[in-house]
Amino acid sequence: MTNRLEFNVFTAPAKALVGERPRPFGEPFAFDAGTSTLIYGEYDAVLVDAFHTTAEAAALADWVALHHRNLTTIYITHGHLDHYFGLTVLLDRFPTARAIATPGTVAEIRAADPDMTRVLLGLLPGQVVPNITAPQPYDNDTITLEGRELRIIEQGRTDFPHSTSLHVPSIDLVVAGDVLYNKCHMYVGETTADSRDNWIAALDRLAALQPKYAVAGHKKTGEPDTPDAIAQSQNYLRHFSRLQRSGLSDQELFDEMGERFPDWVSHQSWLMFGFS
Numbered sequence: 001m002t003n004r005l006e007f008n009v010f011t012a013p014a015k016a017l018v019g020e021r022p023r024p025f026g027e028p029f030a031f032d033a034g035t036s037t038l039i040y041g042e043y044d045a046v047l048v049d050a051f052h053t054t055a056e057a058a059a060l061a062d063w064v065a066l067h068h069r070n071l072t073t074i075y076i077t078h079g080h081l082d083h084y085f086g087l088t089v090l091l092d093r094f095p096t097a098r099a100i101a102t103p104g105t106v107a108e109i110r111a112a113d114p115d116m117t118r119v120l121l122g123l124l125p126g127q128v129v130p131n132i133t134a135p136q137p138y139d140n141d142t143i144t145l146e147g148r149e150l151r152i153i154e155q156g157r158t159d160f161p162h163s164t165s166l167h168v169p170s171i172d173l174v175v176a177g178d179v180l181y182n183k184c185h186m187y188v189g190e191t192t193a194d195s196r197d198n199w200i201a202a203l204d205r206l207a208a209l210q211p212k213y214a215v216a217g218h219k220k221t222g223e224p225d226t227p228d229a230i231a232q233s234q235n236y237l238r239h240f241s242r243l244q245r246s247g248l249s250d251q252e253l254f255d256e257m258g259e260r261f262p263d264w265v266s267h268q269s270w271l272m273f274g275f276s
């Protein structure tokens with residue numbers, strides 16, 4: 001076992017959404033840029049997350065193919081649709097790959113509210129495959145790639161319940177899923193003060209691994225995948241919690257976060273307040 005693993009990150013840019021913003025302020029209605037990470041050895045590869053639209057998943061499949069590795073596994077970090085709706089396209093291209101997620105994530109996907117899913121699909125009309133494929137439950141906490149361990153870290157509720165991250169100790173890599181954001185406004189729209197505390201603890205768990213590389217689920221395009229994003233994400237959550245306690249109006253809270261984090265992308269009201 002002398003070969004080492006390598007990784008490569010694909011960022012799908014932000015995309016316009018159709019319809020009205022849930023609050024009448026902020027940038028034009030759009031969905032933030034997301035990442036998918038390929039971890040590979042000499043022959044085999046594991047892909048982490050599978051994107052949202054058909055176009056993104058098709059571009060991702062082409063990019064994966066350029067690596068000339070056998071894609072054995074697609075691991076889905078959590079049950080948000082922008083991380084697994086592209087699975088159907090990926091599995092068409094790589095039919096021998098298995099698509100897996102933790103039992104908690106699979107349960108979240110199966111329990112998704114069909115009305116909410118319809119609302120979210122309506123924001124990207126005709127851009128998402130009609131036949132969505134869910135990942136299979138995976139009971140083990142380790143995925144093996146050419147003899148090296150990819151360790152699944154259960155993170156509890158961060159921007160979604162049953163979030164996970166993946167740690168690859170042999171190359172000091174963390175693929176954080178949506179536990180980590182990198183200079184992109186964070187999806188606090190479904191959080192509470194308690195769940196933000198859990199989220200901060202989840203980020204502490206990543207920091208304790210002392211990774212050399214940390215890939216965020218959502219990032220400002222072109223930002224390096226460095227672990228300083230961990231403390232920045234914690235600052236963001238703490239600042240949001242502080243402001244929320246101070247009784248500001250939604251717009252004041254939104255504007256204050258924009259002023260405190262001026263170089264962060266996707267200043268979207270839905271990220272802060274959800275879709276309702």
Ligand SMILES: [Zn+2]
Binds near residue numbers: 080178
């Ligand atoms: Zn996401």
